[in-house]
Amino acid sequence: MFTSVDDVAARLAETGYLASPAVATTVFLADRLGKPLLVEGPAGVGKTELAKAVAEVAGARLVRLQCYEGVDESRALYEWNHAKQLLRISAGRDETWDETRTDIFSEEFLLPRPLLTAIRGDDPKVLLIDETDKADVEVEGLLLEVLSDFQVTVPELGTVTATRRPFVVLTSNASRELSEALRRRCLFLHIGFPDEELERRIVRLKVPGLDEALARSVVRVVGALRAMDLRKLPSVAETIDWARTLLALGADSLDETVVRDSLGVLLKHQDDVLKATAKLDLDAL
Amino acid sequence: MTAPAGVAERLTTLVAALRAHGIRIGTGETVDAAQAVAALGLTDRETLREGLAATLLHGTAQRPVFDPVFDLYFPRGVGAPEQEAAGREDLRDRLASALAANDRAMMGRLAVEAVDGFGGYGSSPASDGWSSYQTLDRLRPQTLLARVRDNVRAQGGGSGFTDRLLEDEIRRRIEAFRGLVAAEARRRVAERRGRDEIARRAVAPSADRVDFLFAGKAQLAELRRAVQPLARKLATRLAARRRRAARGSIDLRRTLRGSLSTGGVPMKPVLRRRRPVRPELVLLCDVSGSVSGFSDFTMLLVQALHDQFSKVRVFAFVNRIDEVTGLLVHGRADPEGLGARIQAEATLTGWHGSSDYGMALGEFAERYGAAVGPRTTVFVLGDARTNMSDPNLAAVRQIAERARRVYWLNPEQTASWGTGDSAAPDYAELVEMHECRNARQLSDLVARLLPV
Ligand SMILES: Nc1ncnc2c1ncn2[C@@H]1O[C@H](COP(=O)(O)OP(=O)(O)OP(=O)(O)O)[C@@H](O)[C@H]1O
Ligand SMILES: [Mg+2]
Numbered sequence: 014m015f016t017s018v019d020d021v022a023a024r025l026a027e028t029g030y031l032a033s034p035a036v037a038t039t040v041f042l043a044d045r046l047g048k049p050l051l052v053e054g055p056a057g058v059g060k061t062e063l064a065k066a067v068a069e070v071a072g073a074r075l076v077r078l079q080c081y082e083g084v085d086e087s088r089a090l091y092e093w094n095h096a097k098q099l100l101r102i103s104a105g106r107d108e109t110w111d112e113t114r115t116d117i118f119s120e121e122f123l124l125p126r127p128l129l130t131a132i133r134g135d136d137p138k139v140l141l142i143d144e145t146d147k148a149d150v151e152v153e154g155l156l157l158e159v160l161s162d163f164q165v166t167v168p169e170l171g172t173v174t175a176t177r178r179p180f181v182v183l184t185s186n187a188s189r190e191l192s193e194a195l196r197r198r199c200l201f202l203h204i205g206f207p208d209e210e211l212e213r214r215i216v217r218l219k220v221p222g223l224d225e226a227l228a229r230s231v232v233r234v235v236g237a238l239r240a241m242d243l244r245k246l247p248s249v250a251e252t253i254d255w256a257r258t259l260l261a262l263g264a265d266s267l268d269e270t271v272v273r274d275s276l277g278v279l280l281k282h283q284d285d286v287l288k289a290t291a292k293l294d295l296d297a298l
Numbered sequence: 299m300t301a302p303a304g305v306a307e308r309l310t311t312l313v314a315a316l317r318a319h320g321i322r323i324g325t326g327e328t329v330d331a332a333q334a335v336a337a338l339g340l341t342d343r344e345t346l347r348e349g350l351a352a353t354l355l356h357g358t359a360q361r362p363v364f365d366p367v368f369d370l371y372f373p374r375g376v377g378a379p380e381q382e383a384a385g386r387e388d389l390r391d392r393l394a395s396a397l398a399a400n401d402r403a404m405m406g407r408l409a410v411e412a413v414d415g416f417g418g419y420g421s422s423p424a425s426d427g428w429s430s431y432q433t434l435d436r437l438r439p440q441t442l443l444a445r446v447r448d449n450v451r452a453q454g455g456g457s458g459f460t461d462r463l464l465e466d467e468i469r470r471r472i473e474a475f476r477g478l479v480a481a482e483a484r485r486r487v488a489e490r491r492g493r494d495e496i497a498r499r500a501v502a503p504s505a506d507r508v509d510f511l512f513a514g515k516a517q518l519a520e521l522r523r524a525v526q527p528l529a530r531k532l533a534t535r536l537a538a539r540r541r542r543a544a545r546g547s548i549d550l551r552r553t554l555r556g557s558l559s560t561g562g563v564p565m566k567p568v569l570r571r572r573r574p575v576r577p578e579l580v581l582l583c584d585v586s587g588s589v590s591g592f593s594d595f596t597m598l599l600v601q602a603l604h605d606q607f608s609k610v611r612v613f614a615f616v617n618r619i620d621e622v623t624g625l626l627v628h629g630r631a632d633p634e635g636l637g638a639r640i641q642a643e644a645t646l647t648g649w650h651g652s653s654d655y656g657m658a659l660g661e662f663a664e665r666y667g668a669a670v671g672p673r674t675t676v677f678v679l680g681d682a683r684t685n686m687s688d689p690n691l692a693a694v695r696q697i698a699e700r701a702r703r704v705y706w707l708n709p710e711q712t713a714s715w716g717t718g719d720s721a722a723p724d725y726a727e728l729v730e731m732h733e734c735r736n737a738r739q740l741s742d743l744v745a746r747l748l749p750v
Contacts, residue, residue, distance in 0.1 A: 018338065018345055034344055034345065034348060035348040035351075035352075038338065038345050038348040038349050038352065039348060039349075039352040041337070041338075042334050042337060042338070042349055042352055042353065043352075045333070045337045046330060046333055046334070046337075046353075048330070053357070053358055054358075187358070190357075190650070193322075193356065193650075193651070196356035196357065197324065197326065197327070197356065200330075200352045200353060201351070201352055201355050201356055201357070202352060203358045203361065209400075230458070230459065230460045233460050233463050233467070234459075234460065234463065236463075236467070237463045237466060237467075240466065240470065266458055266459070267458065267459040267460065268458075268459050269459065272459065293462065294462060
């Protein structure tokens with residue numbers, strides 16, 4: 014899919030994703046080695062966005078399995094369309110049960126879910142298993158199975174084997190530690206907060222109206238906040254939101270008033286706001 | 299750079315070193331890493347670093363262990379820099395500009411120069427090693443703060459709201475530079491220690507002088523066979539110490555009380571009577587990959603000496619701690635299998651497989667605090683390498699307060715204490731820590747330190 018690490022970075026950038034060297038290198042290897050990519054990191058650093066960008070670059074369909082507490086096989090893998098099956102049973106009164114049964118457990122009544130969808134068909138796909146840590150441990154077992162062989166067995170239909178393996182991205186906030194076995198299947202990538210230069214480029218790209226000097230100041234303030242001992246540090250998503258807010262406020266540079274009034278965009282907890290206000294001398298006036 | 303054959307070898311030594319630091323790496327990952335090297339090439343060191351991290355690591359917590367090890371096996375340079383050693387003031391000037399410009403690449407090069415110029419110590423420069431502490435002590439980068447700040451301001455980078463951020467930003471850059479200096483000093487020490495290693499192997503030492511940390515399978519087996527004879531010898535020495543103690547020291551209070559009848563002149567010294575009960579022993583053993591040879595041997599030795607004590611309890615940990623006294627008692631017949639049995643039957647790891655002293659010691663203090671009392675002597679066995687996690691000094695303090703004595707036996711040479719992720723100096727401030735690199739040192743220490 015890619016010719017080099019630089020090629021990865023360049024083509025992701027065309028879609029609006031600015032990859033750090035670590036991100037570009039790991040995406041390149043995931044493609045070369047044909048291994049799933051496990052991306053861990055704090056909220057809002059672009060984990061989900063990365064999968065979307067890879068799909069766009071590859072001209073692939075993005076198949077997304079959003080994990081949550083209680084997600085199960087019928088949501089992740091496949092399910093039979095019971096309503097439709099019932100209709101079919103009541104419609105075909107003259108058949109033998111055997112005939113009916115063969116018919117209702119056929120393709121027509123199958124509801125494929127993301128994991129099955131991702132391994133069927135010949136078109137290129139990116140399978141995004143988002144927030145894997147939110148799912149229960151049993152689902153992890155299922156993922157392990159699917160990601161080992163890239164095949165799924167539907168007892169009534171037989172085994173589906175991927176003819177074309179999807180590019181797999183799993184994301185995690187590490188709210189729960191994923192099992193060692195699943196980790197071993199994957200290449201590991203930690204995305205942390207970007208360095209100053211990269212974050213400035215992201216801001217400029219996402220908020221084109223903001224001038225260079227202000228973008229630089231925005232990133233410096235965010236950097237200062239991240240060095241504080243806060244309950245929740247502002248992420249890239251918040252930096253972008255703040256930049257947009259400043260643009261909307263028509264600010265052309267930072268001052269105490271504008272920072273104090275818009276700090277809530279960056280910090281979500283009241284005690285964080287208070288702490289930052291004090292440390293940044295915002296109540297000096 | 300080196301030919302691919304050399305790379306394969308360096309990769310396997312890198313993997314071995316990471317394993318020694320408690321990172322579990324299977325053959326699958328090693329193969330992936332080799333493929334990564336082939337796909338990425340060797341021209342860009344940072345790309346290689348990321349590629350190896352992606353293939354070999356499984357979690358964020360392992361990265362702080364990985365980076366310094368990578369720096370050792372894939373160093374930026376080898377040996378000393380080419381140019382003439384610069385003077386201190388010249389170096390500080392250039393460092394000031396690099397800090398002002400936040401030029402990380404330049405800061406890296408200056409760190410190399412700084413260690414070269416100011417980090418060597420010994421009778422002739424660098425004959426004994428390289429010290430980041432000494433480098434930073436001579437260079438004093440923290441004193442550049444005001445100068446760098448004024449520079450940045452003079453160049454117009456200091457106006458407006460963000461000027462208030464400037465000093466802290468510079469402080470963080472100086473901190474980063476200190477880290478770079480530490481990495482370079484570590485690399486040089488390793489270069490030297492590599493040579494030492496070769497030198498030591500050339501004169502194959504006897505098994506009891508082989509470092510536990512470097513002992514091979516055969517040498518460990520030989521050591522295990524030596525446990526019983528060694529235990530007998532030690533028992534004799536302990537008995538002698540016990541007799542001496544029984545003859546005992548003078549009990550001053552009782553001697554003076556007795557002297558009241560003789561007008562305060564102490565005529566009859568009263569000897570302290572030995573307590574009839576034998577002391578209790580508690581062992582806390584790190585059994586993670588890096589130090590398991592040392593722990594296994596020590597546990598066997600203590601078990602062989604168990605009738606010298608009223609009670610011996612043994613606990614093993616990696617990042618969780620569990621009691622293994624029973625395994626030890628029942629396993630006397632099969633000393634080879636001890637390590638495997640402990641790994642299989644005790645709960646030693648939680649979410650990950652690397653050692654975490656803070657967690658393990660904390661869990662001990664919480665769950666087994668009652669095992670330690672005023673008659674208990676506690677031995678902690680391990681290298682104090684915390685994998686960068688919190689050493690939990692409070693837990694050690696708590697254990698030390700309850701115990702009669704706490705000793706820490708560290709299988710690493712004293713010179714390595716405090717390097718990398720070693721929290722040895724911190725622990726050594728709270729409890730008596732001894733270097734215990736081989737069986738000979740161990741038996742000396744046991745004979746000297748075991749309570750009688
Ligand atoms: N390197 C980047 N290049 C471009 N945009 C980025 C980059 N990093 C983050 N962003 C932007 O930051 C925002 C948050 O990204 P995203 O939702 O992917 O975060 P996440 O890591 O998945 O967070 P969560 O853990 O909350 O799901 C998005 O708007 C994304 O466009
Ligand atoms: Mg997301």
